[in-house]
Amino acid sequence: AYPVINYIETSLLQDVEKSYLIPTIDVFHIKIIKIKKIFIMKTLKLVTIAFMAILFISTINAQASSTSGASKTESIKVSGNCGMCKERIETTAKVAGVTKAEWDKSTKVLTLVYDPAVVKSDDIQKKVAAVGHDTEKFKADTKTYNSLPGCCKYR
Numbered sequence: 001a002y003p004v005i006n007y008i009e010t011s012l013l014q015d016v017e018k019s020y021l022i023p024t025i026d027v028f029h030i031k032i033i034k035i036k037k038i039f040i041m042k043t044l045k046l047v048t049i050a051f052m053a054i055l056f057i058s059t060i061n062a063q064a065s066s067t068s069g070a071s072k073t074e075s076i077k078v079s080g081n082c083g084m085c086k087e088r089i090e091t092t093a094k095v096a097g098v099t100k101a102e103w104d105k106s107t108k109v110l111t112l113v114y115d116p117a118v119v120k121s122d123d124i125q126k127k128v129a130a131v132g133h134d135t136e137k138f139k140a141d142t143k144t145y146n147s148l149p150g151c152c153k154y155r
Contacts, residue, residue, distance in 0.1 A: 071099060071113050074121055078103060078110040079134040079154045088152075092131050093124050110135075 078089055086103050089110060093101035097118025103110045112124060122137060129138035132148045145155065 070115070070117075072116050074112045074114070076110045076112065076121070076125060077108055077136050078128055079108060080105070080152065081154050082151045084149060085133065085152045088131055089128055089133055092127050095119055095124060095127065098124065 080086065080089055080103065082105070086105055089103045090101045093103075093110060093112060098112060098114040100113035101110065101124075110128070112121070114121075114124070125135040125138050128135055129140045130144065132140045132144045132152070134140050134154075145153070
């Protein structure tokens with residue numbers, strides 16, 4: 001009977017030793033795991049809120065920029081004769097705030113599409129007159145007009 005008891009004690013001792021090798025999770029570790037999960041969830045929540053706020057603000061800015069940049073279309077009588085005049089008038093009229101400047105040689109009309117918050121029609125007309133072409137409101141000075149090529153003279 002003695003060897004059997006010794007065997008049982010030895011096997012029990014081995015089982016106890018093995019149980020020490022198996023990692024156990026106590027209450028302290030469970031609390032740490034819960035705290036980590038809460039931290040991760042709060043961080044995830046904050047990142048999501050920040051992303052949504054950035055998306056919302058960028059949408060508002062896009063809408064504000066599209067409504068503030070309301071374009072205005074205007075037709076202005078501009079004197080000129082040829083293709084060189086067309087090139088000069090359109091190039092001069094295409095300043096910041098102007099999205100379209102097109103001069104028609106047959107009608108002598110400059111069609112402008114521009115943002116009145118950025119540029120004024122009078123400013124564009126002054127620039128066109130400064131390169132030698134009369135507009136409805138402004139006349140080109142004689143010296144500049146006289147320096148135009150012969151085909152561009154309209155007076």
